[in-house]
Structure formats: structure tokens, C-alpha cells
Amino acid sequence: MNIIDWLSRPWPWYVAGPLIGLMVPALLLMGNKTFGISSSLRHICAACIPSKIPFFQYDWKKEAWNLFFVGGVLLGGLLVVLLLQNPQPVQVNPKLAAELSGYGISNYNGMVPIELFNWNTLLSAKGLIMMVGGGFLVGFGTRYAGGCTSGHAIMGLSNLQWPSLVATISFMAGGFLVANFVLPYILNL
Amino acid sequence: MTTIKEKKHHDFLTGNTDFEVRSLDAESVNESALNDSGWSFFKYLVAGILFGVILVKSEVISWFRIQEMFRLQSFHMFGVIGSAVVVGIISVWLIKKFKLKTIHGEPIELMNKKFHNGTIYGGLLFGFGWAITGACPGPLFAQIGTGATVIIVTLLSAIAGTWVYGRVKSHLPH
Numbered sequence: 001m002n003i004i005d006w007l008s009r010p011w012p013w014y015v016a017g018p019l020i021g022l023m024v025p026a027l028l029l030m031g032n033k034t035f036g037i038s039s040s041l042r043h044i045c046a047a048c049i050p051s052k053i054p055f056f057q058y059d060w061k062k063e064a065w066n067l068f069f070v071g072g073v074l075l076g077g078l079l080v081v082l083l084l085q086n087p088q089p090v091q092v093n094p095k096l097a098a099e100l101s102g103y104g105i106s107n108y109n110g111m112v113p114i115e116l117f118n119w120n121t122l123l124s125a126k127g128l129i130m131m132v133g134g135g136f137l138v139g140f141g142t143r144y145a146g147g148c149t150s151g152h153a154i155m156g157l158s159n160l161q162w163p164s165l166v167a168t169i170s171f172m173a174g175g176f177l178v179a180n181f182v183l184p185y186i187l188n189l
Numbered sequence: 190m191t192t193i194k195e196k197k198h199h200d201f202l203t204g205n206t207d208f209e210v211r212s213l214d215a216e217s218v219n220e221s222a223l224n225d226s227g228w229s230f231f232k233y234l235v236a237g238i239l240f241g242v243i244l245v246k247s248e249v250i251s252w253f254r255i256q257e258m259f260r261l262q263s264f265h266m267f268g269v270i271g272s273a274v275v276v277g278i279i280s281v282w283l284i285k286k287f288k289l290k291t292i293h294g295e296p297i298e299l300m301n302k303k304f305h306n307g308t309i310y311g312g313l314l315f316g317f318g319w320a321i322t323g324a325c326p327g328p329l330f331a332q333i334g335t336g337a338t339v340i341i342v343t344l345l346s347a348i349a350g351t352w353v354y355g356r357v358k359s360h361l362p363h
Contacts, residue, residue: 007246013268016247020269021276023240025284028297030232031225037327041351055355068230069237070330076241077250077334084246092253093262100256111245111332112252112323112340119339130321135329135343137318139350142326144311144361146302149325152312153270156302158277163304167312172259174316179259183320 008084010091023150024158033065036151038142040070103187116187126189145170244331252323259320305363318347 027033044067046060089108100106105113121127142148145167147156153171156164225233244250249269258266283289284297291297319325322343324332329347332340354361 010248011243011246013247013265014272016243016249017269017272018276019243020240020247021273021280023236024277025280026236027233028281028284028299029289029291030236031229031291031293032295032297033233034299037325037330038351041326041348042355044348045352045355049352051352051356053352053355055358056352065225065230065233068233069240070327072234072237072239073241073244073327073330074237074334075234076238076243077245077331078336079238079334080242080245081335084242086246090248090251090253093257093260096253096257096260096262100253108253110337111248111250111328111335112337117252117337117339117343122339122342131339131343132346134318134321135346136350136353137314138322138324138326138329138343139318139347139352140354141311141313141315141318141350142347143351143354144307145315146305146308146311148315148327149270149319150327152302154273154277157274158281159299159302160278160281161302163302163308166304167308170309170312171316171319174313175255175259175320176316178317178320179256182317183256186321 004084008086010086020154021158024155027069031065034151035155036066036147037070037073038139038148038151039063040066041139042143043067105187124189126186129186129189141174240327241331241334244328245335250324250328250331250335255319255323307361307363310362 024035027035042056043060043063046056046058050056092108097108100113105115107114115121116126116130122131138148142151145152147164147167149168149171152161152164152167157168247269248254249266254263254266257263281299285299289297315325322329324340324343326347329340329344333344
């Protein structure tokens with residue numbers, strides 16, 4: 001078996017998790033950068049549409065490394081599709097597959113279900129709520145909380161910051177509530 | 190013993206009021222007095238590519254894996270985040286214990302996160318969005334990279350959400 005085939009299979013948690021954890025010291029050692037993704041959204045606002053809002057009045061160019069980092073994340077996704085694509089669809093818990101089939105979701109080839117996230121469904125009620133509404137909540141919520149999964153759950157917890165623990169618990173609680181009690185209504189639209 | 194370089198960096202941190210203002214609500218602030226340019230950005234691009242590859246190959250950017258996580262149907266996501274945190278804690282502890290410096294010779298100083306009630310309100314709102322989109326900010330970029338072009342709309346909406354937060358920030362409970 002060659003190395004490309006081996007790397008193309010899904011990576012188990014005990015490989016991926018430690019590698020993600022190593023991003024923390026890697027960025028610190030490269031130049032005192034704290035791991036965090038959601039700030040990139042703020043830097044984009046500061047660079048493109050600051051609109052005299054105090055929150056966006058700072059020297060975003062000093063944070064440009066963050067934009068290179070997220071640009072790299074996008075290229076990383078592309079690289080996997082070009083070189084390390086898993087030929088098999090994602091394997092999910094049969095209970096989830098049974099539930100989702102009730103909403104007409106059966107294509108497991110992509111990272112997002114193609115039945116929900118595509119250009120044709122974008123302007124439907126379901127599409128607007130999921131893509132536009134969901135995205136808005138991600139951008140608004142992460143900035144309100146002062147960080148996302150990378151900045152709080154990984155970087156903050158790595159530095160033993162208790163506000164990050166509160167944030168992480170809030171992320172999980174919010175996600176648990178919506179996935180179990182609200183999403184079924186959205187998917188039924 | 191404090192070296193001149195350490196003192197210079199500390200003065201930079203404490204004297205930089207812009208940093209102080211931003212550190213109140215940004216999780217990522219530039220803690221280096223050095224300016225990046227040209228090739229020094231390249232290493233962050235490479236780090237980003239590696240991070241993107243890990244995110245996709247471990248399927249943590251999969252909408253399906255996120256649904257499994259929030260329904261407690263799989264250990265995968267908890268294993269990834271949990272082991273990442275353990276490695277991160279050990280790494281930060283080692284950096285502090287041995288007072289490691291950056292490759293440019295700057296001392297590494299970490300700022301504390303400040304708590305405000307927005308941490309909870311914002312955290313819940315982000316959780317709602319995470320469950321719906323199956324993505325946090327990093328995965329949005331990675332999903333687009335894998336060819337899910339419509340996620341560009343979700344990303345633009347997230348940027349709009351960040352902008353609106355900045356706009357209404359002073360009226361929100363913190």
C-alpha cells in the first residue's frame with residue numbers, strides 16, 4: 001500500500017487531535033501568534049468595510065498573518081481534493097443516517113450534504129436559514145464570545161483560561177439545543 | 190535575569206495601547222513587535238495549508254460529524270478536540286517552563302482571556318450557528334476549498350455577522 005492511499009483514508013481522532021494541538025506551539029514559536037481563526041473575519045471587516053466603527057479601527061496589516069493562515073486552510077481543503085481524496089463517503093452512525101434519510105438527505109460524498117447546501121436551494125426558506133442565517137450566527141456569535149473553537153476551545157484551554165472553558169461549554173450547549181430541538185423543524189421546511 | 194530583548198518586548202506589550210484595546214475582545218492579537226512581511230508570511234500560509242489538510246482528513250469539517258457530535262452519537266469529535274487540548278496544554282506548559290523563544294528570538298508571552306457575559310451569550314449564538322452550518326470559522330474556509338462553493342455565501346454572511354457585532358457592540362450586554 002503506498003503512502004498516498006494510506007493518507008487518503010480518514011484520519012482517526014488520535015492522529016488528527018494531537019496534530020491540531022501542535023498548531024498552538026507551532027504558531028507561538030513561529031512568531032508569537034496565538035492560534036485563532038475567527039479574528040480573520042474581523043480583520044476582513046477592518047480591511048474592507050471599517051465604516052468608522054471603533055471596533056474595526058486598528059492596524060489590521062499587523063494581523064495579516066492570520067489572513068495568510070486562513071488562505072492556507074482554504075488551499076489545504078483544495079489540496080485534499082486534488083491529492084488525498086477519500087473515495088468512500090463519510091461513515092456516520094446508522095441512527096443519524098436513519099434520521100437524515102427522513103429529511104431526504106442521502107448523499108454522504110461531500111463535507112456538507114449537497115441536498116441542503118447548493119446554489120439552487122440558497123434562496124429557499126431552508127437555504128436562507130441554513131446558509132445565510134447560520135453563517136451570520138457563526139460570525140456574530142464568535143466575535144461576541146471573543147473566539148471560536150480554535151481561539152477558545154483549543155488555544156484558550158491550552159493556556160488554562162477559565163473564560164475559554166465557559167465559552168466552550170456555551171458553544172456545546174448552544175449546538176446541542178439547536179441540533180436536537182430546532183434543526184428538525186428547519187430540515188422539515 | 191531579563192535580557193534587553195525581553196525588556197523591549199515587554200515594553201512593547203505594555204506600551205502598546207492599541208494592543209490593549211483590541212485584546213479586550215480579540216482572541217488573536219499580534220504579540221510580536223516585529224513586523225511580518227514577504228517571506229515571513231509564507232510560513233503562516235504553509236501552517237494554514239497543513240491545518241486545512243488535517244481538518245478535512247479528520248472530517249471535523251463534515252456537517253455530518255458535527256451532527257453526530259451534538260447528538261452524542263460518536264466519540265470522534267470529542268476525541269479530536271480533547272486530544273488537541275491535552276497536547277496544547279502540555280505544549281504551552283513546556284514553553285512557559287523552559288521560557289522558550291520564537292525562532293526570531295522574542296520571548297513568548299501569553300495574554301489572559303477576559304471574561305464578560307458576552308462569552309456566554311455569544312458562545313450560545315455561535316453554538317446555534319455551528320449546529321446549523323456544521324462549521325466554525327476555520328472549517329468554512331476548508332469547506333470552500335473542497336469545492337463546496339456555495340459556502341462562500343455562508344462565509345460572507347459570517348463576515349457580515351462580525352461587522353454587525355462591531356456596529357451594535359456598545360448596545361449589547363457584556
